[in-house]
Amino acid sequence: MSRSNFKRFSSRSKYPDKKSRFHRKSDSSNGRLRRSLPASGSKKRTALPQLRLLLVWGVLIGAMIGLGVKLYQLQIVQAPELQKKARSQQTVNLRPYIPRRSIIDSQGTVLATDRLAHILYVHPIQFKITKEEIAAKLSPILEDKTPQQLIERFKQRDTGIPIARGLTEGQAARIEKLRLDGVELNESYIRFYPQEKMVSEVIGYVDSDRNGQAGIERSQEKLLERDLLSLYVRRTALGEIVPAFLPQDLLKSNDLRVQLTLDMRIQRAARVALQQQLNKFNAKRGAVIIMDSTDGSLISLVCEPTFDPNKYYKSRIELFKNWTVTDLYEPGSTFKPINVALALTAGVIQPNTIIYDSGAVQVDGWNIYNATRTGHGAINIAQILQTSSNVAMVHMMRRLSRKDYYQGLQQLQVNKKTGIDLPGEVSGYLKSEEIFTKRGIEVATASFGQGLSLTPIKLVQLHGALANGGKLVTPHIVRGLVDVDGHLHWKPKHKVTQIMSPHVSRQVAEMMETVVTDGSGKASQILGYRIGGKTGTAQKAGPGGGYLPSAKITSFVAILPVDNPRYVVMTVVDEPQGANTYGSTVAAPIAKKVIEALIFLKGIPPSQHN
Incomplete structure (x- = not known):
């Protein structure tokens, strides 16, 4: 075989089969791939997009729910707080100084x-x-x-x-x-x-932190503070300030003033009269109170010694209280007209009832005497007040049962506060019913105003009932809020209680008139005017019980005019020094000077019957 043929044979036989097999295999493989791949790829393409779509929708829905919850939180739940924060960042709150209301007297005189x-x-x-x-x-x-x-x-x-x-x-x-x-x-x-010291015991003072610390400045703090005015301004993006949230009454000024019932003219006259008598008898302290019994308004309230509210920091702290409402004392004989009213109300006596005064009486082993240590014989009720007989008062009040007497004192509210609009008032002291009704000596001492305690303002309130027909009125100093023209815009309401009949109160007032005309109150007589009164000289109780041997408190209470009673005047002098120191010699002369000023300044006409 020739070499060329061999080459041709080799080229055909070596590679064609293999190549063909390769191509066929490849072709068959490609064919199988082309036949199998479209089926599986189709399933994956449809499932995967659906899953992705569901995930996207889930995320979107979740986001929408989250946004909705957040919006609810911001718009509903947190809205008030966020609005408050925004307003505080955008606005400035300006609170200008607001002065306290001025205080004036009944005539318009500025007191504070x-x-x-x-x-x-x-x-x-x-x-x-x-x-x-x-x-x-x-x-x-x-x-x-x-x-x-x-x-x-x-x-x-x-x-x-x-x-x-x-x-x-x-x-x-x-x-x-x-x-x-x-x-x-x-x-x-x-x-x-x-007015400096002239009315400080009533007004009080304001300290350096602008807080009322005594008197009306303390008790009427809310009334004296004007409504606080807040002005809001807003900052713009450029930092400019423009009004925002302006109140409707921005331009209206609150010029109302607190008016008192006090008359500074009478206040000044009362203080001068009191100071003169305190100096004369070298007394510890004293007070004068004048009340209109028709409504309880106080025309004058004087305490000595006192302080200058402009320089309060230089004064003794005990001077800041008004002792006529904060201190108790045993009223003594000035309480006898109240006891007479109780006995008349109970029907155990009449004005012409005769009681024998022997000058001494023994109760529970205790001997009780008159101040003069003498008896006055057979005397009527008016004469008991004229002579200020302790013995006759004991016999008179014994006619009531102890229980009825005690209940009568409670009906007079002896042991309750008056409700005066001054701070620090205390209640009167009355022993328990068990002790009072068990021991006869309690009835005996109470009959002439000892063994029980009350404040001077309480005694004035009780005598006010004798002057106004039996009504227990609330002593007060604040008349109300007035404008610059004096028109009253607001006034407080006060409680009134009927505690005795007008007939009884009239009878007692007429008996008290005989004390001034024929008894121990002659030092308060004023020609042409009918004045009823009662003097009092009481021992001072000691801190450990019993009475202080050389300490006493003298007082005088007056009602005028008796033909048409309206005013109650009380004068008190604590611990006067000297031998002749009684209510008739120390306190009654002060009352006369004060009543003369009251008659002149209030224009009280002379009495029709003398």
Whole structure:
């Protein structure tokens, strides 16, 4: 075989079969792939997009639910809080200084008001000269502070030391002229009392923190504070300030003032009369109270000694209380007309009833005497009051059963507060019914005003019932809120209780008139006027029980005019010194001067029957 043929044979036989097999295999494989792949790929293409679609929809729905929940939280649940935060960020709340209401008397005289004053601060850390030099320059201007006192104040701390408050314009101008480093003047409003001491026991004072601390300033704090006004302004994006949330009554000013029932003219006359008598008898303290019994309004209330509310920090703290409403005392004989009214109401006596006064009586082993240590024989009820007989009062009140007497005292509300609009009032003291009804001595001492305690204002309230027809009115000082023209816009309501008949109260008032015309109250007589009265001289109870041997309290209570009773005047002098110190000699003369001023200033006409 030739080589060429061999090559051709080789080329045909070696590769064609293999190639053909390869091509066939490949073709068959491709064919099988082409036949099998379209079926499986179709299933995957349909399942996978559906799964993806479900996942996308799930995510979208979840996101929508989440957004809905968040919107609900923001728009509904957290909306008020977010609005508040937004408003606080966008607005500024301006609360300007609102002065307290002024206080005036019944005639319009200003008793308390707010005024601009200067406060002096020092900052020793900023001093450019020595403390001694600073003190030497300030002391002559401050007047009441020595250089050494100022130096001690400078040592307290390095900055912000208050030195003086309420400086006048003149003082402030002099300090500014010094141009001292570390010395600062600030303007501030302070409470100012033009009448100074004249009415301080009623008005009280306001401290440096603007809180009422005594008198009307304390008890009527809410009435004296004006409505706080808040002004809201909003910041724009450029930082400009524009109004926002302005109240409708922004331009309306609240100029109402607190008006009292006091008359400063009578207050001044009462204080002068009281001071003169206190000085004469070197007494511990005293008081004058004048009440209109028709409604309980107080025309005057004076206590001595007193304080200057403009300089309250210089006064003794015990002077800040009004002792006519905070201190109890045994009223003594000034309580006898009240007991007479109880006996008349019970029907155990009549005005013409005769009782024998032997000058002494023994009760439960105790001997009781008249103040004069003498008897007055057979006397009627008016004469019992005229002579202020203790013995006859014991016999008279014995006619009541102990239980009826005790219940009568309770009906008079002896042991209850009057409800006066001053702070610190205390209730009267009356022993328990068990003790009172068990021991005869309790009835005996109560018959002439001892063994029980009450406040001076309570005694005035009880005598007011004798003057107004038997009504227990509420003593008060606040008349109401008035405008600048004096028109009344608001007034308080007060309780009135009928505690005795008008007939009984009239009978007792007429008996009290005989005390002034024929008895111990002659020092209060005024020509042409019918005045009823009763003197009292009571021992003072000691702290450990019993009575103080050399301490007594003298008093006098008057009703006028008897033909048409309206006013009750009470004067009290505590611990007068000397031998001739009784209600008739110490307290009654004060009442006469006060009644004369009352008659003149109130225009009370003379009585028709003398």
